[in-house]
Ligand SMILES: O=P(O)(O)OC[C@H]1O[C@H](OP(=O)(O)OP(=O)(O)O)[C@H](O)[C@@H]1O
Ligand SMILES: Nc1nc2[nH]cnc2c(=O)[nH]1
């Protein structure tokens with residue numbers, strides 16, 4: 001509409017970049033597992049794809065879990081959130097393991113931001129335990145266990161989305 005400020009993408013709103021290396025991510029996933037080990041045992045892991053696949057593999061390895069299912073949700077096109085689309089639901093087998101409500105199931109995602117993705121999965125599995133590696137304040141109330149809270153205006157850059165590249169020296173105007 002004329003006169004209205006254009007909608008900013010999440011990344012434009014996110015003043016602070018928070019780059020995470022593979023080493024750091026692995027350490028944070030292990031720290032998450034230490035906490036989850038106190039809460040379990042769990043029958044199975046439900047990874048929210050795609051970002052939840054990497055922490056789910058590490059957590060499942062540490063907890064000795066071999067049953068891993070996915071719930072496939074698309075919402076962000078790079079850094080802009082659109083309508084949530086469930087591309088694949090939770091399998092009947094995993095649903096059965098959770099007694100229909102998710103009891104004893106562990107939902108894993110890389111992060112919660114607005115909490116929209118987490119809310120949708122929680123509605124599918126109200127009694128499951130929801131764990132993320134990182135949490136922003138808006139989504140934090142939805143999560144049962146997480147490791148690091150970052151501010152809402154932070155954009156987390158994961159190692160699978162980034163690559164090492166040249167960075168000009170400060171004196172040449174680099175931020
Ligand atoms: O709390 P929200 O605001 O809903 O955002 C969190 C979700 O956003 C990212 O997924 P994305 O939709 O980018 O898909 P991807 O996991 O395939 O990268 C992230 O992996 C979470 O699943
Ligand atoms: N990579 C990444 N994806 C997101 N989706 C929602 N918030 C974020 C974020 O901070 N980083």
Ligand SMILES: [Mg+2]
Nearest residue numbers: 049050051052
């Ligand atoms: Mg995701």
